[in-house]
Amino acid sequence: MLSKLWVLAYRDLWRNRRRTILSMTAVALGLGLLIVMNGYIAGVMDEAVQNNIRLNTGHLQIRASSYNVADMSLQWKDLISDSDQIAARAAALPGVRAAAPVLWAGGLIATVNDSVGLQISGIDTTSAFYAPIRDSVVAGDFLAADDRSGILIGERLANSLGIGVGRDVSLTIVDSDGQADEGIFTVRGLFRSGIPSYDEGTVLMPISKAQAFARADGRASSIIILLDSQEATDSVAAALQTPGTQTLTWRDLNQTFLQTMEAGLAFYYILDLIVILIVAVIIANTLLMSVFERIREMGILAALGMKGRHLTQMLLLEAATLGLVGVGVGLALGLGGVAYLTYVGIYIGDIASAAGSGVALSSTIHARFVPGTFAGISLATLVIVMLSALYPAWYAAHLEPVAALRG
Amino acid sequence: MDAIQLTHVTKVYHVGAVETHALNDISLSIGEGEFTALVGPSGSGKTTLLQLIGCLDKPDSGTVMIKGQDVTRFSANKRADLRRDSIGFVFQFFALVPVLTAYENVELPLLLSGVKPAERRERVTGLLRAVGLEDRAKHRPDQLSGGQQQRVAIARALAPRPVLVLADEPTANLDTANGQQAMEIMERLNKETGTAFVYATHDPRVISYARRVVKMQDGAIIDAGVA
Numbered sequence: 190m191l192s193k194l195w196v197l198a199y200r201d202l203w204r205n206r207r208r209t210i211l212s213m214t215a216v217a218l219g220l221g222l223l224i225v226m227n228g229y230i231a232g233v234m235d236e237a238v239q240n241n242i243r244l245n246t247g248h249l250q251i252r253a254s255s256y257n258v259a260d261m262s263l264q265w266k267d268l269i270s271d272s273d274q275i276a277a278r279a280a281a282l283p284g285v286r287a288a289a290p291v292l293w294a295g296g297l298i299a300t301v302n303d304s305v306g307l308q309i310s311g312i313d314t315t316s317a318f319y320a321p322i323r324d325s326v327v328a329g330d331f332l333a334a335d336d337r338s339g340i341l342i343g344e345r346l347a348n349s350l351g352i353g354v355g356r357d358v359s360l361t362i363v364d365s366d367g368q369a370d371e372g373i374f375t376v377r378g379l380f381r382s383g384i385p386s387y388d389e390g391t392v393l394m395p396i397s398k399a400q401a402f403a404r405a406d407g408r409a410s411s412i413i414i415l416l417d418s419q420e421a422t423d424s425v426a427a428a429l430q431t432p433g434t435q436t437l438t439w440r441d442l443n444q445t446f447l448q449t450m451e452a453g454l455a456f457y458y459i460l461d462l463i464v465i466l467i468v469a470v471i472i473a474n475t476l477l478m479s480v481f482e483r484i485r486e487m488g489i490l491a492a493l494g495m496k497g498r499h500l501t502q503m504l505l506l507e508a509a510t511l512g513l514v515g516v517g518v519g520l521a522l523g524l525g526g527v528a529y530l531t532y533v534g535i536y537i538g539d540i541a542s543a544a545g546s547g548v549a550l551s552s553t554i555h556a557r558f559v560p561g562t563f564a565g566i567s568l569a570t571l572v573i574v575m576l577s578a579l580y581p582a583w584y585a586a587h588l589e590p591v592a593a594l595r596g
Numbered sequence: 597m598d599a600i601q602l603t604h605v606t607k608v609y610h611v612g613a614v615e616t617h618a619l620n621d622i623s624l625s626i627g628e629g630e631f632t633a634l635v636g637p638s639g640s641g642k643t644t645l646l647q648l649i650g651c652l653d654k655p656d657s658g659t660v661m662i663k664g665q666d667v668t669r670f671s672a673n674k675r676a677d678l679r680r681d682s683i684g685f686v687f688q689f690f691a692l693v694p695v696l697t698a699y700e701n702v703e704l705p706l707l708l709s710g711v712k713p714a715e716r717r718e719r720v721t722g723l724l725r726a727v728g729l730e731d732r733a734k735h736r737p738d739q740l741s742g743g744q745q746q747r748v749a750i751a752r753a754l755a756p757r758p759v760l761v762l763a764d765e766p767t768a769n770l771d772t773a774n775g776q777q778a779m780e781i782m783e784r785l786n787k788e789t790g791t792a793f794v795y796a797t798h799d800p801r802v803i804s805y806a807r808r809v810v811k812m813q814d815g816a817i818i819d820a821g822v823a
């Protein structure tokens with residue numbers, strides 16, 4: 190019986206081809222849009238976090254318990270004194286790709302004509318953690334570990350200051366004694382990380398020079414640890430617990446960004462809901478129209494002994510067919526869109542820098558495949574399509590045969 | 597034995613504040629294997645009477661007994677079961693399911709009854725042969741003439757081997773030749789299968805086929821005829 194009901198449902202759907210195709214298109218476009226949107230958002234979130242891990246935070250950091258990154262304090266009590274030993278111990282742990290001390294200071298870069306506030310990072314220039322920066326040098330050279338006067342700056346910063354490789358600039362910081370110290374440094378090279386906010390707001394110099402410049406006496410703000418796999422974060426963090434220090438994971442280090450994004454996601458959930466509701470209304474309308482057009486036919490079926498539940502099943506099968514085909518096409522469209530955005534991406538240019546220094550957005554944003562989310566959205570769409578068929582099905586099931594035969 | 601027995605049946609329709617007495621205290625018996633015409637002018641209550649006999653509607657008062665059971669007490673589902681198993685319908689407007697072929701239309705009530713595939717095939721083929729449409733089995737209603745559609749409807753009505761076939765103005769939308777052919781088929785199948793036929797009409801040419809004529813006027817039976 191079910192097979193014949195399905196035949197009836199299928200043929201009824203194709204009775205008004207244009208309406209059926211339009212309804213299926215609505216389901217497909219709605220789902221495709223949701224998949225692309227969710228893939229894109231997942232990509233933005235993931236890319237921003239991964240960029241930040243790659244360039245700024247690493248997967249783990251060890252800091253002095255009293256260190257507050259917002260202050261970028263250079264006071265000795267806030268710094269790690271035995272940074273090289275801790276870094277060496279961390280590097281020896283399985284799953285750790287690189288561990289390097291870093292010294293951060295807030296500072297000012299000045300030329301004759303201009304000055305910009307930024308973050309000065311004293312880095313272990315030999316560490317694998319800085320391989321992405323080494324690879325992104327577009328002019329001049331990367332820093333040598335023993336360079337006592339060279340700095341590396343982003344190409345965007347150089348352009349905004351109107352300077353290039355070989356130019357001298359003045360750097361000013363407030364050192365560990367609370368005194369303003371100024372030094373003249375030479376731009377050795379320019380890098381283009383692809384993260385506008387990073388390229389505009391960072392000056393790199395060898396850590397030994399930074400320690401001397403800030404009077405930190407061999408101390409570091411943090412030990413940055415890069416892992417082979419993000420999944421190993423918690424186990425490596427557990428192995429690195431040391432009294433007097435705090436071990437922060439990439440989740441802690443990107444907490445503000447992640448919280449902001451999660452708050453923003455609520456908006457996208459509402460958008461998801463609106464799209465799904467629009468699809469539901471379209472399907473309900475299609476099926477209701479279809480029932481109204483076939484009232485007399487339903488009366489005939491009832492006269493032949495077809496029960497309300499059979500009519501309900503028939504309408505639900507029509508909805509299921511609409512939904513399955515729509516979801517199938519929508520999945521194909523959505524996955525195609527996500528594939529394009531994953532491999533090609535969307536160029537957003539300077540908009541990335543407008544996102545602020547805490548968000549490491551690339552100039553080109555890529556989407557990401559999130560199979561669980563895509564499956565969930567597809568299932569939700571199918572469920573909504575079926576739910577939207579309930580009223581038309583109920584209406585058909587409760588038609589009085591005599592009234593239905595009158596049409 | 598009576599296939600159908602109506603006792604003091606009344607049906608009133610309410611349209612807004614207007615009451616229309618479609619049937620007034622009707623009592624009627626129809627025996628097994630009868631070939632009966634319900635005749636009377638439009639508005640005399642023929643269609644309403646067929647709907648009550650066919651369990652498509654319930655009377656406001658009185659009883660309708662089919663095969664000894666008072667169907668006025670039946671639930672909607674039980675009435676649907678009774679229609680499925682015991683009553684066939686032929687409507688004025690042919691009333692085939694437009695998306696199904698002639699074969700599938702005849703097969704539909706058998707599917708609803710759960711008849712096994714081999715028996716379904718045998719019955720449907722036999723009935724299509726009986727109404728002269730074996731070669732039109734795969735045609736959909738829009739590929740058939742009005743006369744052919746009505747013959748498919750007759751075959752469908754007989755498919756579940758009902759006690760009774762109810763036909764409401766079965767020739768009203770057919771030309772003379774097709775109307776005559778439909779009536780001849782109904783008459784022949786009535787004799788061959790022993791199924792009772794009750795049909796409503798006001799066409800004198802169609803009335804002549806009946807072995808019993810029940811005359812109606814203003815919702816009442818004015819002549820119950822003789823079987």
